[in-house]
Structure formats: structure tokens, C-alpha cells
Amino acid sequence: xxxxxxxxxxxxxxxxxxxxxxxxxxxxxxxxxxxxxxxxxxxxxxxxxxxxxxxxxxxxxxxxxxxxxxxxxxxxxxxxxxxxxxxxxxxxxxxxxxxxxxxxxxxxxx
Numbered sequence: 503x504x505x506x507x508x509x510x511x512x513x514x515x516x517x518x519x520x521x522x523x524x525x526x527x528x529x530x531x532x533x534x535x536x537x538x539x540x541x542x543x544x545x546x547x548x549x550x551x552x553x554x555x556x557x558x559x560x561x562x563x564x565x566x567x568x569x570x571x572x573x574x575x576x577x578x579x580x581x582x583x584x585x586x587x588x589x590x591x592x593x594x595x596x597x598x599x600x601x602x603x604x605x606x607x608x609x610x611x612x
Contacts, residue, residue, distance in 0.1 A: 548588040551596035551607070556584045558603045573599045 513519045521530035559569045570580040582590045583599065597607045 544593070545588055547593055548591060548596060549586060551593065551600060552583050552586055552588065552591075554600055554605060555580075555596070555603065558600075558605065559584065573602045575599065 511522060513522045518530050518534045520533040521527060523530075525533060555573075559566075562569075564572070566577045566580055570577040573580060575583075579590075583596065600607055
């Protein structure tokens with residue numbers, strides 16, 4: 503049995519999905535701003551973790567193959583991390599890789 507789905511509406515790039523969902527313009531703008539802030543925060547955390555991985559590899563003078571083996575990932579996966587392809591990683595995956603590198607990740611809440 504094939505279950506298809508049909509999209510009746512798509513929000514254009516730069517549009518506001520919250521407005522499209524029926525929120526009042528002022529509330530939709532606030533929701534969009536908050537979601538963009540949260541996304542920026544998550545990307546900043548990922549960028550910081552990936553930078554730490556790259557620093558570790560450089561400090562240890564490891565080849566990509568050596569580093570990947572120590573981290574338990576493929577060289578291609580490691581390349582994605584050191585090339586800041588943050589969309590391909592969860593924060594948990596990056597923290598796990600740093601743990602395998604002998605790094606301790608601490609979380610600070612302000």
C-alpha cells in the first residue's frame with residue numbers, strides 16, 4: 503500500500519513558517535526570531551566542538567586516518583567534522599568524539 507502525501511503549501515526561503523501557520527504577525531515574528539536564535543546557539547556550540555577536534559588532531563600531529571581510527575569514525579566522517587559541516591553532526595556525536603580524544607567537555611549554563 504502506497505501512502506502519498508501532498509503538500510498544499512510551502513514557506514518560501516526567508517518566509518515565516520509561523521505566520522503561514524496562522525500566528526498573528528507580531529507573534530510570528532517573535533517566534534521566528536527565537537527559533538533563529540536557538541539555531542545560531544546550537545551552531546556555535548557545534549562549531550566550537552569541531553574546532554577543538556581540529557586543534558587536537560593538529561596538536562597530536564595525527565594523520566586523518568590515524569585520528570579517525572582513534573575516534574572510531576571513518577576518515578570521511580572526520581573530514582566532515584574538521585571542515586565544519588555542522589549539519590551532519592549532533593552535539594552528542596561531537597562530544598563523544600572529543601571524549602575518545604581524551605578531552606573532557608564541560609557545560610556551562612548562564
